[in-house]
Amino acid sequence: MKGIQNKFKTLLSTAVATACLMSASADALTLRLATDSGTAGSPAGDALKKWGELIEQKSNGEIETRVFYQNELGGQQEVFDLHVAGDVDVMLNWPMTSYDKRIGVIYTPYMTLSWDEALKAYSPGGWVNNMLGGVYQDIGLKFFGPWPEGFNGVGSRGKYALNIEDADGLKVRTMTVFPAPQTMQALGYQTAAIDWGEVYTALQTGVVDGEAGNVIYWDYEYFRDSLDYYVQTKHFFMTGVLSMNYDSWEGMTEEEQKIVQEAATEIMNDQFKAAKEQDDHYIAEAQKAGMEYFEPSDEQIREFAKAAREKVWPLMDDEIGSEIMDVIRKNASPL
Template sequence: MTNVLNTTTRVARKMAVCVSLAFALTSVALASDDRHTFNLALESGDRDSVQGRSMQLWSDLIEENSDGRMKLNIFYQGELGGQQEMFDQLVRGNIQMMITWPQTSYDERLAVNYIPYLTLGWDDALEAYAKDGWLKTLLESVYADLGLKYFGPYPEGFGGIATKDKYATSHQGAEGIKVRSAPVFPLPQTVQAMGFQAVPIDWNEVYTSIQTGVVDGDSSNVIYWDYEYFRDQLDYYVHSKHNFSGYALLMNGDTWEELDAEDQRIIADAAQVVIEKQFNDARAEDEKWIAAAQEAGMRYIEPSPEEMAAWVERVRAEVWPLVAEKLDPDLMNAIRANASVPQ
């Protein structure tokens, strides 16, 4: 009798295991059949821009690797509103995915993205923002606290100051020149510390602002944007390199958590392909547009080593303490420990 009971028990256990496995496999199958449509927004760049093509690649990879179950509706610059408005909608989940310069209005720790003269050359910048780089690691926890999934940075290059009629390569020479700044801390403060008069303006209003004389130019963008969108208005591009221009690939955290593991993998892997491609292409892309701008008649100016050193010293002395007020000491200490050392 005991042997019969033991045999029955073993059979029951085996059946339970089989049922459990069947249920698990069925659950996976059902999960893999989920269909999703996401809204992906760009704050700047049309469909033919470098960003536009990159986001189309992200979309194509996601759709292909999910066998068409996941699709992205891509909205280009200005189609869904201004920078702050779209970032608001991303946090709320009305926009599910975005490539953006994150807005510090939600969490001032995001100012880490914009600390001036944090990296002083391509090698330092690419190392800091790489997949396992010290800066990317710091930013991941900040985005998570904000309810966002951070896939990584989308690097463009070092920003500069583009102007019409006049230009400056020093604090003294910049006096009286008004330049547009993205309304994100501490970019306006950085431009002010360089000697310019900073005027915070949303991207969609930059052309008209230059055209009507509200500002004399644009700041903190790589030359592509100033050449491609404002070339008929601007005469000079001073490569001050005060910021490393890099966007962030983000997804609403709740939307991300609702996905099964396989769909998360598909989206994240596709994002990594886009990011790695941009890391490989960014420097050559920036140099290509520097050459194109010069050929079109825009004067490209690199400050002398002495002028650069003076700007680095002044800007770090004035702006970094402002940033430190927004960050916890451990985070700021990590930044100071890893930042590029002036030569």
């Protein structure tokens, strides 16, 4: 019965998404923009909205945009499917690895350990940025650049962990992409890979004791009534990606392409300037709301990083290839 209900939910979600997108496709100059994470008024939602506004302004209204926020077209995987299929033209996404496991490079644990190192690596011309561009093109997407958020951590209730030993007995939600569960297991946690849209219910029902996939903004904004602590373990440097379906890109004139590219660059540059200040702001807001915030010492971070690199990086050789992992090993922050 549960399987039938889930199948019905998927079919209904797909039907609603198709109806929404068809309503936006009557005009050939209409671009459909979506994000898989972020409601209207959130930092990601505001960035997507501004991207659409810039496209319209720079084209003097000759290109119209339709913006779809979190869950309006389905869950993370469903919206990414629509993007790859061309039903969503432009996207601010947190990449799914179902089409190419090499996208998992963005979730390599402990590649960088500081803001300066991370922003340099992800900036245009940076070593991580260069790797991502080729991977995205191979699955039919135009890669504009990253939309950095900052270092993530673990939000939990009842208990928190500043070392691997103390993580024993804590079960946390991870993203459903490789190597998110494997990374948290290396740090000593029990894990449950849960889609973003199901996290609130999982916390409320006690399926998990915490959430380990995001910068503090998401845990503060959505789950602050359920979480007591936030430990900034820095296992991933979280970044969204600004991208466009390649067929949609190729279907535009050079002038239209220039407009979309320039708008994307402006959104990316804005976020590179704002990301650290934004993260600091929500750390303070979470503390005001009663959440205890912990920043592990350099020694504790090195303990986490050493464990993750020893246990997870060899798995990534098999999943995303030794050629990419050799680049990561060459450029990663020294421990």
